[in-house]
Amino acid sequence: MKQVCSSCKKNKDYSEYHKDRTRKNGIQRYCKECKRFLDKEGYVPKYRGKYIIYYLPKERYVGMTLNLKKRINAHEKRDRRDITGYRVLLTIKNKKIAHIVETLFHLFGFRGFRY
Numbered sequence: 001m002k003q004v005c006s007s008c009k010k011n012k013d014y015s016e017y018h019k020d021r022t023r024k025n026g027i028q029r030y031c032k033e034c035k036r037f038l039d040k041e042g043y044v045p046k047y048r049g050k051y052i053i054y055y056l057p058k059e060r061y062v063g064m065t066l067n068l069k070k071r072i073n074a075h076e077k078r079d080r081r082d083i084t085g086y087r088v089l090l091t092i093k094n095k096k097i098a099h100i101v102e103t104l105f106h107l108f109g110f111r112g113f114r115y
């Protein structure tokens with residue numbers, strides 16, 4: 001069985017893909033090779049085009065980003081924040097609503113970037 005990878009457009013054998021039980025054919029949309037690259041770039045398909053409200057429990061920090069992995073990486077490497085146990089609180093399509101939600105978290109005493 002073969003599938004065309006959504007990224008490189010090559011027709012590859014099922015063994016070239018990671019499993020994904022949520023998909024009809026049981027394998028991911030992107031081949032392993034592309035997936036590795038996409039993961040490194042911080043691209044998370046399920047969050048595509050959505051604003052991600054995330055939380056760093058050790059820092060009591062709530063932030064918003066379109067690229068979670070890149071941001072978390074920047075917090076760790078550039079800002080020297082403790083990213084242990086970070087998690088996505090919610091994802092929101094509308095930018096204004098996402099901003100309001102983020103601001104609400106800050107009003108409730110969570111740390112974060114102030115506008």
Ligand SMILES: [Zn+2]
Pocket residue numbers: 005006007008009010030031032033034035
């Ligand atoms: Zn590919």
